[in-house]
Amino acid sequence: MIRAENIRKSFGETEVLKGITHTFESGKCNLIIGRSGAGKTVMLKILVGLFQPTSGNVWYNDTNVSSLTKKELRQIRMQVGMLFQGSALFDSMTVEENIRFPLDMFTSKTLKEKKNRVNEVLERVQLEGVNKKYPSETSGGMQKRIGIARSIVMEPKYLFCDEPNSGLDPKTALLIDELIADITYENNITTVINTHDMNSVMGIGDNIALLHLGKLVWTGNKKEVMESDDELLQAFIFASPFLQRLRDAAIAK
Amino acid sequence: MNIFYHLGRFLTLLGSGFTRPENLRMYWKETLRQMDDIGVGSVIIVALIAIFMGAVAALQFAYQLSGQLIPLYYIGYIVRDLAIIESAPTITCLVLAGKVGSNMAAEIGGMRQKEHIDAMEIMGVNTASYLIIPKLIAAVIVIPLLVTIAACVAMVGGYLAVVPTGYLADVDYLRGLTAFFVPYNVFIMYVKSTTFAFLLTAVSCYQGYYVTGGSVELGKASTNAVVISNILILFSDYLIAVLLTGY
Ligand SMILES: Nc1ncnc2c1ncn2[C@@H]1O[C@H](COP(=O)(O)OP(=O)(O)OP(=O)(O)O)[C@@H](O)[C@H]1O
Ligand SMILES: [Mg+2]
Numbered sequence: 329m330i331r332a333e334n335i336r337k338s339f340g341e342t343e344v345l346k347g348i349t350h351t352f353e354s355g356k357c358n359l360i361i362g363r364s365g366a367g368k369t370v371m372l373k374i375l376v377g378l379f380q381p382t383s384g385n386v387w388y389n390d391t392n393v394s395s396l397t398k399k400e401l402r403q404i405r406m407q408v409g410m411l412f413q414g415s416a417l418f419d420s421m422t423v424e425e426n427i428r429f430p431l432d433m434f435t436s437k438t439l440k441e442k443k444n445r446v447n448e449v450l451e452r453v454q455l456e457g458v459n460k461k462y463p464s465e466t467s468g469g470m471q472k473r474i475g476i477a478r479s480i481v482m483e484p485k486y487l488f489c490d491e492p493n494s495g496l497d498p499k500t501a502l503l504i505d506e507l508i509a510d511i512t513y514e515n516n517i518t519t520v521i522n523t524h525d526m527n528s529v530m531g532i533g534d535n536i537a538l539l540h541l542g543k544l545v546w547t548g549n550k551k552e553v554m555e556s557d558d559e560l561l562q563a564f565i566f567a568s569p570f571l572q573r574l575r576d577a578a579i580a581k
Numbered sequence: 582m583n584i585f586y587h588l589g590r591f592l593t594l595l596g597s598g599f600t601r602p603e604n605l606r607m608y609w610k611e612t613l614r615q616m617d618d619i620g621v622g623s624v625i626i627v628a629l630i631a632i633f634m635g636a637v638a639a640l641q642f643a644y645q646l647s648g649q650l651i652p653l654y655y656i657g658y659i660v661r662d663l664a665i666i667e668s669a670p671t672i673t674c675l676v677l678a679g680k681v682g683s684n685m686a687a688e689i690g691g692m693r694q695k696e697h698i699d700a701m702e703i704m705g706v707n708t709a710s711y712l713i714i715p716k717l718i719a720a721v722i723v724i725p726l727l728v729t730i731a732a733c734v735a736m737v738g739g740y741l742a743v744v745p746t747g748y749l750a751d752v753d754y755l756r757g758l759t760a761f762f763v764p765y766n767v768f769i770m771y772v773k774s775t776t777f778a779f780l781l782t783a784v785s786c787y788q789g790y791y792v793t794g795g796s797v798e799l800g801k802a803s804t805n806a807v808v809i810s811n812i813l814i815l816f817s818d819y820l821i822a823v824l825l826t827g828y
Contacts, residue, residue, distance in 0.1 A: 376703060377703075378699055378702065378703070398597065398707075399600075402705040402706075402707065403705070405702075405703055405704065405705035406705050408703055408705075409703075410699075410700065410703045412696050412699070412700060414695065414696060416695060416696040416697055416699065416700040418697055418700075419695075429704070430704045430705075432604065432606075432607055433603050433604050433607055433704065433705075433706060434603060434604065434704075434705065482704075488703075
């Protein structure tokens with residue numbers, strides 16, 4: 329479980345996050361949604377500790393991460409995985425070396441054990457046999473899956489994904505969503521996902537937080553999305569005329 | 582101006598880098614890779630420059646000494662000490678700042694921009710340490726070796742400039758090379774080359790580590806790495822000269 333308490337963040341004069349309080353539950357896909365510029369990425373970076381909040385606290389279970397020293401924070405990070413929007417794979421290393429990197433750095437496993445673990449997670453993301461390829465030799469969707477493989481290789485308790493399916497075709501996007509959701513449920517991970525993809529919201533939205541101009545304006549799950557009459561939520565979800573027509577047709581029935 | 586801001590941030594970065602490594606083997610592997618990069622990658626350019634450095638010094642002293650009462654074998658002596666005390670460490674490191682320094686700044690800066698540094702931080706890696714310390718260690722070991730090579734090659738360069746042309750007999754040149762040898766000068770050479778190696782690496786890593794923005798900023802960081810390293814090298818060159826020679 330991760331709890332954000334009254335998080336504020338300013339860059340210079342402009343306040344980007346204006347006091348956000350929310351609980352991200354374990355074993356669930358916790359979605360942060362909102363229009364471009366709403367502050368999703370900033371929120372995620374604060375949760376994961378890449379940004380310091382101007383004020384407010386972030387709790388991982390009973391640990392207040394905002395008050396930890398860098399060294400203590402690094403200990404916690406052994407339990408954290410993150411999938412970056414651009415995948416952030418190390419381009420001078422092969423796929424296997426990428427995934428093995430945290431194992432090399434932090435475990436005393438033998439090379440054979442590490443290779444086995446790499447194959448295990450590659451299998452989990454349905455990408456067997458790409459071990460020797462370089463990231464540049466794989467497609468965007470594969471890079472996302474390699475990124476997922478790398479972020480779960482240390483069996484994290486917390487998983488963060490910044491727009492995991494942006495830039496992918498709808499089918500691949502769906503696969504990535506399902507993959508993240510399955511991994512979350514299997515291992516009871518606290519997963520936080522940034523997205524503005526409606527399919528994700530309706531597919532894996534166990535616990536959704538809608539940000540608007542730096543404020544938390546709505547929370548609920550995917551069922552409650554349909555039932556809610558919150559104007560901002562409706563405007564966000566049914567942004568396109570096509571979706572609006574579908575909704576109106578559904579209501580008319 | 583904001584020079585104190587940069588100095589503070591620079592020292593903080595170095596400070597947080599000097600901690601116990603997460604995994605000695607990974608650091609060692611990275612250090613070896615850097616040594617290979619810096620050393621093997623630079624030896625040809627360093628030798629090429631050194632040969633001309635020595636040749637020009639020999640020719641110009643031959644020119645200056647001609648018609649004077651100073652014995653000609655002094656050419657060898659002057660080429661040697663000029664190389665050891667000044668030109669080998671300083672010119673080599675100025676060139677290496679351009680080659681190795683800009684490369685380091687671009688490498689680390691690229692990692693910052695592509696979020697590789699963030700990715701490592703989230704894994705729990707102390708990037709200030711893992712990305713910088715192996716480079717510092719490699720540079721501080723390899724660059725003095727390169728400078729040693731440069732000093733030796735410069736003496737060969739001097740030989741080639743005056744002996745085959747018949748200006749000076751080779752025994753005379755060699756006599757000069759071995760005359761008035763002061764081991765302390767070699768010490769000065771190593772103090773200089775170690776200091777310059779540290780400066781150019783630390784400055785370049787700092788420039789790369791805090792890159793923001795895009796390719797224009799990356800280019801600027803790379804340029805800054807070279808320019809600032811060069812200024813600091815020359816400044817510390819002067820300082821070391823004052824401190825170690827006592828003039
Ligand atoms: N490092 C930064 N310095 C200054 N301002 C920033 C910084 N990062 C983000 N911002 C500002 O914070 C606001 C929120 O940005 P953020 O990246 O969180 O949006 P987002 O919701 O993730 O949008 P998108 O869906 O387009 O990724 C924006 O107005 C942005 O300009
Ligand atoms: Mg974003």
